[in-house]
Amino acid sequence: MTGLRFDPMLPWWAIAALAALALAMAGFALWRGLRGWAWRGLAGLAAAAALAGPALEIGARAGLSDIVILLDDRSASQSLPDRNGQTDAAIESLATEIAALPDTELRRVTVGDDPDGSLIGTALTRAIAAEPDARIAGIISVTDGQAHDTPMIPANAPAPVHTLLTGNPDDWDRRLVIEEAPAFGLIDEEVRIRLRIEDQGAVPDDIAGSSANLRISLDGGPEQVFAVPPGVSLELPVTPDHAGQNVIQLGFDSPDDSELTDRNNSAAVTITGVRDRLRVLLVSGEPHAGERTWRNLLKSDAAVDLIHFTILRPPEKSDGVPVNQVSLIAFPTRELFLERIEDFDLIIFDRYRVRGILPPDYFRNIVRYVRDGGAVLVAAGPEMSSVESLNLSPLSEILPARPTGRVIEQPFTPQLTDAGRRHPVTTGLPGAPAADAEAPSEGDWGRWIRMGEVTLDRGSVVMTGQDDLPLLIMDRVDEGRVAMLTSDQVWLWGRGFEGGGPQLELLRRIAHWSMQEPDLEEEALLAAQLPGLALRVTRRSMAETIGPVTITAPDGSQTDIELSESEPGRFTADWQAPGPGLYRLSEGEMTRVIVLGPAAPKEFEETVASDAKLGPLSEATGGAVLRLSDGVPNLRTIAEGRTAHGQGVGGQWIAITPREAATVTGLSRRPLLPAWAWLGLIAGLMLAGWLAEGRRATAR
Incomplete structure (x- = not known):
């Protein structure tokens, strides 16, 4: 990188005045018809240029490597059938091909589980912001496309964004959707839960439109079964029968083993029962x-x-006052x-x-x-x-x-x-008073x-x-x-x-x-969720000792935990649940139902792979949306502005665009002419002007 720079010996206004004077004198000589006016004008301009101190600035450049961002979606929905294998194969193949490219670096971004779902948009935004735009040659996402932070997905990117979808084209799923559920309800007063059963993906013809048997249970009690067609919103009447938490468990059996998952076939709604007055x-x-x-x-x-x-x-009071004259109710x-x-x-x-x-x-x-x-x-x-x-x-x-x-x-x-x-x-x-106090003391x-x-x-x-x-x-x-x-x-x-x-x-x-306030029940089995999926079990009892509490997990497995007395009448223990879902607790005749996290986690609300959320970004940047069920695409490099994907003899391919970014490592400055050369140039120009005038005088 070479450029012209100036190091003036005088203020710029002085140099400009000198140049203007030289031009004025040249113009006057031209007006008088004197020969040599051009040489004298050039001599003045050369003197002004010498005072400006022109120099050549030469920079040393070093090329920078290109960066390819590879997003690896490892959220819970990627554990569905075939997806882990597809993801592993694609990540390994792409990482190998990127490593083989000259002057190319790989940036791996892994998206894991989060209580708010798959935060793919947040991960992409952060990864792009962390690298210079001039070095990003391509972005590749290996995912099922189910992002739960759609507003965070960038609208554009400095390089092609390719979305490689896991899953299979014939994937389908049936899920339970809770559209509306109240958080509170009056005891013995009916409230309504609005829900629907929804089919997604390539539903088999023999299942599409068929009703599902919806099972409903309140606080782990007897189940009621209703036939519900898919795609129809249903208002379910529920009556809280006691104060505190009323847990309504909803679910239906999977209609076919080919369904992606049954994790979203059930849900739990907690309605807090309160008394009106x-x-x-x-x-x-x-x-x-x-x-x-x-x-x-x-x-x-x-x-x-x-x-x-x-x-x-x-009534026995007899004072002789008539009843109609007594001012009493x-x-x-x-x-x-x-x-x-x-x-x-x-x-x-x-x-x-x-x-x-x-x-x-x-x-x-x-x-x-x-x-x-x-x-x-x-x-x-x-x-x-x-x-x-x-x-x-x-x-x-x-x-x-x-x-x-x-x-x-x-x-x-x-x-x-x-x-x-x-x-x-x-x-x-x-x-x-203390239990062993023999006499009242201050504060009793x-x-x-x-x-x-x-x-x-x-x-x-x-x-x-x-x-x-x-x-x-x-x-x-x-x-x-x-x-x-x-x-x-x-x-x-x-x-x-x-x-x-x-x-x-x-x-x-x-x-x-x-009035049977739940918090004042002497015999009660309580459960509260701690950070994470930890569970604190509390048993209130008038008995000196209690038996173990049996915890039944969503998959039917049972665990017995022993409680220790933390204070008189209160026995507690902490337990780490293996996963989210609906858990049943029992000790003797006492039972309790609690939901740890959502019964159907956010990751499993929508499970069919889709490009609806990441597709617009790929389209805006010229990238491709491909299914890994058709094979892992080959990786190429192309010039910026050309099509970044296509179909070749060996199958589908995607491309990155080398950016040829560089950085300046050093600068050197050299005068345009040495001082003696400027002096010689100015003198030569003045001599040429003098000679031109001399030839005119000789001619006369």
Whole structure:
């Protein structure tokens, strides 16, 4: 590389002025008709050129090798039949041919598995950006063409892009597509999942259009089967029947062994069941200091609809005031306890006395309501030990304890029992006394001053009071729940008496346990996904020991894992799943279903090889889209601008375009003329002009 450069001895304006003066003098001489004007003008210009310092700059160049980018798709979909073999053969053949080309380097780019699918566009964009455009001679992709980052695929490239598709022309697949699925649903309210079954590729004639038997299962329960034709969207009604995760498993059997894969024949949809509103009926037998506690707790919960009645004027009260002149709301007993009792999730009797307001038939209806899945919470005061006790009503059939008639009015500090330290309602309560504490210490709970003595019939005692007598009892009755608090002094905690205690948290947990909140179930099998495909299994139990948890993988294989007790009532273990899919967990009668990753990973949503996503890039750059099932194409080199693929005697061929890129390794500068040569040139030109004028004078 050679070029002309200048190193002026004077500022450019001075050199330009000298050149202009020389031209002006030459022009004046021409106007006067003087001979030699041209020589004198050239002498002035030569002097200006000498002052500009012209020099030849000579650069040393070194040729650069061409670069060929070879993209190797090793994502999960490439593990389908024949594709790995085709990929290996193509990569090996192309790498050998590229290595044999002179001054050519190979850049290998491997695309592996990613939670977001095959990121071929991202890999291509990064590979092209990492190399100078002037050196890229060609780009070859060996893939099934299923890219999941289509927006990242470049629109053009500095060299031909060839796409070599794996797979076979007769490949076909049938898959399950979930078009729309809700993330949440109201318990016992119908929600809809929209889905369809889709055929792709060269579907055999005897299978095309045939219906598939769609199998549906909720939380691993019994399956329901429906015939669904392909290509038709179907709205499937599903009713979440419990709070928390409701896992709906969907799938159909493969219609033929020639189908590419059955990994996309199933799916799992998780719908979180939520209650619309928790309806609570609070009946206070009389005004007292703790009544406001229950009302404030339930009214502060936005998810609770509260109906509260306080009996201010008992039937036996006789003051002579006519009923129509009493400014009180009549207690709608029939409507609440007969007609609309099923509308409530929890009924609370707060210091209620049996005074004839509720007939025995109403209490029997409450018993039936509990056995069918309802809940009753009894917050008892001194009236529980009197002749007006609820224990003397038909409700005693479901109460977990019987009063002895004794009321203890001595200060005591509530204590957790061994069962209470394991029960979700009372475990982890702030400020709970230590299990081995002999006396209350700073930061412990404050004391209560009254409780009723009861005899336990059934249920779990989770808190005790004076002389280790039952203070809080939790019991299950058939499908329902019953909780009994044998003291009305919990409000002392809310007032901060002797430091107070977790009043609101305790009452909130009792109420939500009664309403069957999943997070407060004492017997539960839980599973949570950790990063990757790790699984954390948690078993809550009131038992001291539990058996191993059996995990059933999507392929039917089973694994038993042992759980260790991490805290009272909680057993945990971590387990690494071999792959994504739907897993079933069981321990005794407890079961759980969890989906690790998608039941059908993104790689297997579309499996038939296609050039729909990479084809436009190959077309824009003059590259080829070929199927490896027809053989691995030969590699050639062609001049830039010529066709980069074709059919030859030996089969199909693709080409790269050598770029002949180079880099400058050194520069040298040499004056155009040495100083003495410039001086001689200027002097010669001036002498020539003088001689020309002299010949004219002689002629005259």
